[in-house]
Amino acid sequence: MTEMVPAALPVDLGNGPFAVTTRGLAKRFGSVRALDGLDLQVPEGAVYVLVGPNGAGKSTLIRTLMGLVRYQAGSVDVLGRDPADRGAEVRAGIGYVPEDYRFGYAWMTVGRLLEHQAVYHPSWDAEYARRLRARYEIDPGRKCHALSKGQSRRVQLVLALAHRPPLLLLDEPTDGLDHVVRDETLSILSEHLADSPTTVVISTHRVYEVEPLVDHVGVLAGGRLLGQLPRDELHMGLLRYWADVPEGWRPPRELSGRVVRRNGSARMIEWTVWGDRDAVTRGLSEAGAAVRDVAPVSVDEAAVALLSGREAS
Amino acid sequence: MKIRLSHADGRPLYVQIMDAVRSGLVRGSLRPKDPLPSVRDLSSSLRVNPRTVSQAYAELERDGLVQVRHGKGTFVAPGVRPEETERPRLAREVARRALADASRYGLALADLMTALGEMDRKVPMETTAHGDNS
Amino acid sequence: MTDSTVDRMPATVDRMPALKAVWIEQLRAVGVAIRREVGLAGVVLVLGSLAVVAVARMPVLQAMLGAEAGVLVFNPEEPPWGFFAVLVALLFPLVVWKGERRFGDTPLWSLPVDHRRHALLKVAAGWVWLLGVLGVALLWVTLAVLASGGVLGVDEVRLLIVDPARAAAGAPGATEPVNWTTPWWEWARPFTSATAAYLLASTLVLATARPLFWAAGLWVASIAVLGFAEERDVGWIQRNIDLVDWYIGGVPFTQGVQLTTGWREAWTLLPTMGMWTVSAAFWIGLGIAGVMGASGRPRNH
Numbered sequence: 001m002t003e004m005v006p007a008a009l010p011v012d013l014g015n016g017p018f019a020v021t022t023r024g025l026a027k028r029f030g031s032v033r034a035l036d037g038l039d040l041q042v043p044e045g046a047v048y049v050l051v052g053p054n055g056a057g058k059s060t061l062i063r064t065l066m067g068l069v070r071y072q073a074g075s076v077d078v079l080g081r082d083p084a085d086r087g088a089e090v091r092a093g094i095g096y097v098p099e100d101y102r103f104g105y106a107w108m109t110v111g112r113l114l115e116h117q118a119v120y121h122p123s124w125d126a127e128y129a130r131r132l133r134a135r136y137e138i139d140p141g142r143k144c145h146a147l148s149k150g151q152s153r154r155v156q157l158v159l160a161l162a163h164r165p166p167l168l169l170l171d172e173p174t175d176g177l178d179h180v181v182r183d184e185t186l187s188i189l190s191e192h193l194a195d196s197p198t199t200v201v202i203s204t205h206r207v208y209e210v211e212p213l214v215d216h217v218g219v220l221a222g223g224r225l226l227g228q229l230p231r232d233e234l235h236m237g238l239l240r241y242w243a244d245v246p247e248g249w250r251p252p253r254e255l256s257g258r259v260v261r262r263n264g265s266a267r268m269i270e271w272t273v274w275g276d277r278d279a280v281t282r283g284l285s286e287a288g289a290a291v292r293d294v295a296p297v298s299v300d301e302a303a304v305a306l307l308s309g310r311e312a313s
Numbered sequence: 314m315k316i317r318l319s320h321a322d323g324r325p326l327y328v329q330i331m332d333a334v335r336s337g338l339v340r341g342s343l344r345p346k347d348p349l350p351s352v353r354d355l356s357s358s359l360r361v362n363p364r365t366v367s368q369a370y371a372e373l374e375r376d377g378l379v380q381v382r383h384g385k386g387t388f389v390a391p392g393v394r395p396e397e398t399e400r401p402r403l404a405r406e407v408a409r410r411a412l413a414d415a416s417r418y419g420l421a422l423a424d425l426m427t428a429l430g431e432m433d434r435k436v437p438m439e440t441t442a443h444g445d446n447s
Numbered sequence: 448m449t450d451s452t453v454d455r456m457p458a459t460v461d462r463m464p465a466l467k468a469v470w471i472e473q474l475r476a477v478g479v480a481i482r483r484e485v486g487l488a489g490v491v492l493v494l495g496s497l498a499v500v501a502v503a504r505m506p507v508l509q510a511m512l513g514a515e516a517g518v519l520v521f522n523p524e525e526p527p528w529g530f531f532a533v534l535v536a537l538l539f540p541l542v543v544w545k546g547e548r549r550f551g552d553t554p555l556w557s558l559p560v561d562h563r564r565h566a567l568l569k570v571a572a573g574w575v576w577l578l579g580v581l582g583v584a585l586l587w588v589t590l591a592v593l594a595s596g597g598v599l600g601v602d603e604v605r606l607l608i609v610d611p612a613r614a615a616a617g618a619p620g621a622t623e624p625v626n627w628t629t630p631w632w633e634w635a636r637p638f639t640s641a642t643a644a645y646l647l648a649s650t651l652v653l654a655t656a657r658p659l660f661w662a663a664g665l666w667v668a669s670i671a672v673l674g675f676a677e678e679r680d681v682g683w684i685q686r687n688i689d690l691v692d693w694y695i696g697g698v699p700f701t702q703g704v705q706l707t708t709g710w711r712e713a714w715t716l717l718p719t720m721g722m723w724t725v726s727a728a729f730w731i732g733l734g735i736a737g738v739m740g741a742s743g744r745p746r747n748h
Binding site: 235 | 325326356359360361362413
Binding site: 063066068069070087088089090091092093096098100105106107108112113116117119120121122123163165 | 461462463464465468469471472476479480483545546547552554556557558559560561562564745746747
C-alpha cells in the first residue's frame with residue numbers, strides 16, 4: 001500500500017458521547033485492504049456524511065457496523081455494543097438502507113414487506129409508515145420485483161425510518177432517486193430529525209445531494225479517514241486562497257503539509273489550505289504572494305480537494 | 314417570511330437563516346411579537362438539519378432579536394427596533410460582501426462607490442428590484 | 448463506556464422482537480414464498496390422481512386406453528410414494544430460501560435476530576410446511592384411491608429367502624412363505640425420510656453458495672463408492688446402500704429366484720420397525736447435525 005500521507009485535516013472528534021466508534025478497524029478481502037486501521041467517531045445526534053470515491057470502503061464500513069461483515073482487527077462499538085458478537089441487539093437499533101437497491105423479497109408485495117419489517121421492530125410506527133408511503137407515492141400492492149431502482153430506494157427508506165431507530169445507516173440513500181424525490185427525501189429526513197432523536201450516518205460519493213443536512217464530515221479513501229470533523233470547523237479551517245504571485249515564486253515552508261489542493265497558473269495560485277485564515281494569509285503575503293480573495297469551500301468541494309490532493313501526492 | 318439558502322454563498326447555513334430573519338425585520342414582513350416558523354417546519358421546507366435552524370434561532374435569541382418560549386415556539390422580541398439596529402447592520406453586511414466581491418475582480422472601493430453613485434441616479438428601479446430578491 | 452452508553456443499553460434490547468413473533472412471521476413468510484411452487488405441484492397431483500381414478504372407474508376409458516381393469520392399490524412400502532416424498536423434500540429448501548442471498552445482504556441477516564437462530568427458524572418453518580404439504584398430498588392420494596374403489600396397503604404372502612446360497616439354484620426349502628400385512632409405520636416412513644432429506648438438503652443450501660453443484664458432486668461420489676463396492680464386493684457398503692435405497696426410496700429387498708413354478712420375486716429381508724427407527728434416527732440425526740453446523744457459518748465474506 002501507499003505510504004501514509006500525514007492527514008492535513010483533523011481526524012479526532014474528542015470525547016463524545018459517540019453513537020458509533022471504531023478503533024484501528026481493519027478488514028481485508030483476500031489481498032485487498034478494504035478498511036485499513038479506521039478510527040471512526042460519530043457523535044450522538046450527528047448527521048455524519050461519509051464521503052469517498054467508489055471502493056473507498058464506505059459500504060464495507062457500514063456493513064461492519066450492521067454486523068454483516070466480520071472485521072479482522074481493531075474494535076467496533078455501535079450503540080454501546082460490538083456488532084460482531086451482539087449483532088441482533090445492534091441491528092434492533094439501526095435503520096439500514098443498503099447500497100444495493102435489489103434488496104428484499106422479490107416475490108413479496110411492498111405492503112407485505114412493510115408488514116414483515118414491522119414484526120421485527122416492535123417500535124414500528126404504523127401511522128408514520130403509512131404517511132411516508134403516501135408521501136413517496138408507494139403502491140403497497142406492487143410486487144417488489146416490479147419496482148424501479150428509485151421506487152426500491154423509497155421503499156427501503158420507509159423500512160429504515162418507520163421504526164424510528166436511534167441510528168440510521170444510509171448507504172448511498174439518494175442513489176437512483178430523481179430530483180423531485182431526492183428533494184422530498186431531504187425534507188422527510190429533516191422532519192424525521194426534528195421529531196425523533198437520531199444519529200445518522202450517510203455514505204455517499206455525491207455529497208452535494210445531501211449537503212444541507214450534514215453537520216459532520218468524514219472523508220474516506222483507501223480504507224482510511226483523510227479527515228473527520230464538524231462541518232462548521234471544516235468551513236472555518238479549510239479555505240480557498242486566490243493570490244497573485246511573482247514569476248518563479250516559491251511557497252512558504254510553514255504551509256507544507258497544509259495545502260490540500262494546488263491549482264492555478266504561473267502568476268496566479270488557487271490553493272485550498274487548512275489552517276487559521278490570518279496565519280495562512282500572512283504566510284502567503286510574507287512569501288511575496290498578493291492574496292486577492294479568500295473563500296470557504298462547500299463540503300463537496302472540500303471532499304474533492306482532499307481526494308484529488310491525495311491522488312496527486 | 315421567505316428564505317432562500319444558497320450553497321454557493323459560502324457562509325454557514327445558520328448565518329444565512331439569521332440574515333433572512335433580519336431582512337424580514339427590516340422590510341417589515343416580520344414585526345415584534347410575530348411568530349417565527351417552527352424549527353420542524355422551517356428545516357423541512359429548507360431541507361436542512363433541524364439543528365441548523367435551532368442554532369440560528371439560538372444566535373438570534375442571544376442577539377436579543379427573538380424569544381424562544383418553550384412549548385410555544387419562537388417569537389420576534391417585543392422591543393426590537395429594526396430601523397435603528399438591523400437596517401444599518403444588514404447594510405454593512407451587504408456592503409462588506411460587495412467589497413469582497415469587488416476585490417476578487419481587482420476593483421477598489423472607489424470604483425465601487427462611483428458605480429453605486431451612478432446607478433442610484435440612473436436606474437433607481439433596478440436597484441430596488443435587486444434589493445428585494447429574498 | 449460512558450454513562451450515556453449504559454443508559455442506552457436497555458433501550459435497544461427493548462426494541463428486539465419476541466422469538467415467538469419471529470417464528471410465526473417466518474412460518475407466514477415461508478408460506479408466501481412456497482405458495483406458487485406448491486400450488487403448481489398441487490394442480491399436477493390433483494389432475495394426475497383424477498385421471499387415474501377416472502380410468503379405474505370407467506371401463507370406457509380403460510377400453511380406449513387399452514388399460515387393464517383392476518383395483519388400485521396404494522402401498523406406501525413401494526415406490527414411487529417414498530421416493531416422491533424424498534424428491535419433494537430435497538427440492539423444498541431451494542423454494543424456502545428463494546430470493547435470500549444466503550451469503551450476502553438480505554433482509555434475513557439485516558433484521559435484529561441472531562443469524563444462526565434466524566437460519567434455524569427458517570429451516571424449521573420450511574419443515575413444518577413440508578410435513579403439511581406431504582400430509583395433504585398423502586391424504587389426497589388416499590382419498591383418491593378409496594374413491595376409485597382401491598385398497599390401502601397390502602395383505603399378502605411373501606416368499607422369504609432363508610438360505611441365500613441355495614435359493615439361487617431354486618433348491619426346495621431355501622425359501623419359505625410368510626404372511627405380510629403393511630405395518631402402520633410404513634405410512635410414517637415417507638415423513639421421516641422426507642425430514643432427513645429436507646435437513647440434508649438444507650445443510651447444503653446453508654453451507655454452500657452453490658448447493659446444486661455440491662449435490663451433483665455428492666451424487667457422483669456416491670455412485671463411485673457404489674461402483675467400488677460392487678467391483679470389490681464390499682458387503683457392508685452394499686448392504687447399507689440397500690438399506691438407504693429402501694429407506695429413502697422404498698426399494699424392496701427382493702431378488703428374482705427360479706422356483707419349480709417359475710421365476711418369482713423373493714425377499715432377502717423383510718423390513719422391521721427397528722430398521723425404520725434406526726434409519727430414521729440416523730439420517731435425521733445427521734441432518735440435524737448438518738443444519739446446526741451449517742447455520743453457524745458466517746453470512747458474509
